[in-house]
Amino acid sequence: MRKVKVEGGYLNFNSAHFITYSGKCERLHGHNYGVLIEVEGDLGADNVVFDFTILKKRTKEICQRLDHRFLLPLHNPHLELTQHAEAWEIKFHEKHYIFPRADVVALPIANSSAELLAEYICNELYQLIINEYSSANLHTIMVGVEEAPTQMAYYKQEFNR
Numbered sequence: 792m793r794k795v796k797v798e799g800g801y802l803n804f805n806s807a808h809f810i811t812y813s814g815k816c817e818r819l820h821g822h823n824y825g826v827l828i829e830v831e832g833d834l835g836a837d838n839v840v841f842d843f844t845i846l847k848k849r850t851k852e853i854c855q856r857l858d859h860r861f862l863l864p865l866h867n868p869h870l871e872l873t874q875h876a877e878a879w880e881i882k883f884h885e886k887h888y889i890f891p892r893a894d895v896v897a898l899p900i901a902n903s904s905a906e907l908l909a910e911y912i913c914n915e916l917y918q919l920i921i922n923e924y925s926s927a928n929l930h931t932i933m934v935g936v937e938e939a940p941t942q943m944a945y946y947k948q949e950f951n952r
């Protein structure tokens with residue numbers, strides 16, 4: 792089995808977030824998130840597993856949708872969310888945030904942890920690849936999301952046939 796990896800360079804996004812944990816809610820803060828992608832498989836056409844250039848371009852597009860936005864987890868059971876015409880209202884007990892909609896990216900996840908951000912990006916890339924590219928030679932795709940140089944979370948998915 793072979794593996795290709797893309798990381799660094801412009802594969803990043805700078806976003807605001809907080810996570811909930813153990814009945815608490817973090818303060819609003821931001822990270823300069825880094826993203827890495829690994830694709831395992833056999834050699835396909837042109838003797839490559841998957842084209843680096845395509846992988847970087849499609850990953851960057853996902854990063855751009857997250858960049859300079861608040862990462863809103865739509866499925867967090869501890870947050871009370873209200874969608875207004877121009878804003879998202881978010882409540883956690885006595886905390887109460889209002890963000891302009893244009894500054895928010897609403898994500899189908901339960902918490903904006905690095906783990907679930909990695910899973911979200913992995914699912915997005917997986918769908919793109921199976922819908923738009925030749926993937927018969929591919930076995931797995933893994934996404935790593937780095938919150939800081941010291942901390943990173945990964946999510947790996949198999950190509951089902």
Ligand SMILES: Nc1nc2c(c(=O)[nH]1)N=C([C@H](O)[C@H](O)COP(=O)(O)OP(=O)(O)OP(=O)(O)O)CN2
Nearest residue numbers: 809810817820822903904905906907938939942944
């Ligand atoms: N496994 C995970 N653990 C934690 C996550 C996560 O996504 N996955 N996230 C957080 C927080 O979101 C937090 O932002 C982590 O930031 P960090 O810089 O580590 O915060 P600290 O102030 O505690 O660390 P310093 O190194 O002192 O800045 C927490 N855990």
